[in-house]
Amino acid sequence: MARLYFFGFLVLIVIYICLSLYSRSARREKLEREWDEDIRDGDREAFVRAGLDDYDGSLRRKLILGVFVVPILAVVTLIYVTNFM
Template identity: 45%
Template sequence: MIALFRAGILAFVILTVVYLLVSIYSRSMRREKLEKEWDTDPAREGAAKDERATYIESGMQAYRHSLRRRLILLVYIIPMVVFLATVYVINAQ
């Protein structure tokens, strides 16, 4: 039982690291997409740097409330469900 508890804690720590890495990567990709979108729009040529920063910040604010950010939480849920299902099946035999 103690070994199961230790494995759960270790899995939680590993999944936290994976979640942080995936979250940082996704956030950086979104920011890069917003920057490219601003730079390639000919209507915004000659706009002030303040406008660009405001555009990117508003896009990142929208990302913080998006479904994609919430879906990254599946990094925790799916492995834990598989782990618990495996433990249940093995102990039920």
């Protein structure tokens, strides 16, 4: 059973990393597109870097941690319902 938990946790880590990298990449593209279409004044890299710094502290970034919380809660709930109800 411990091996199952270990490998399951490894799978969740891989999913978290992939989702986090994808979300950051999508945010970077959105910032670059916004600068290209609207701003076009000043340093593009500084604008993108500042936007990504804001993203690092955002709620969206924290919600990605749900990758760990939701499956664990689902398994715990399933075990509880199966055994005690």
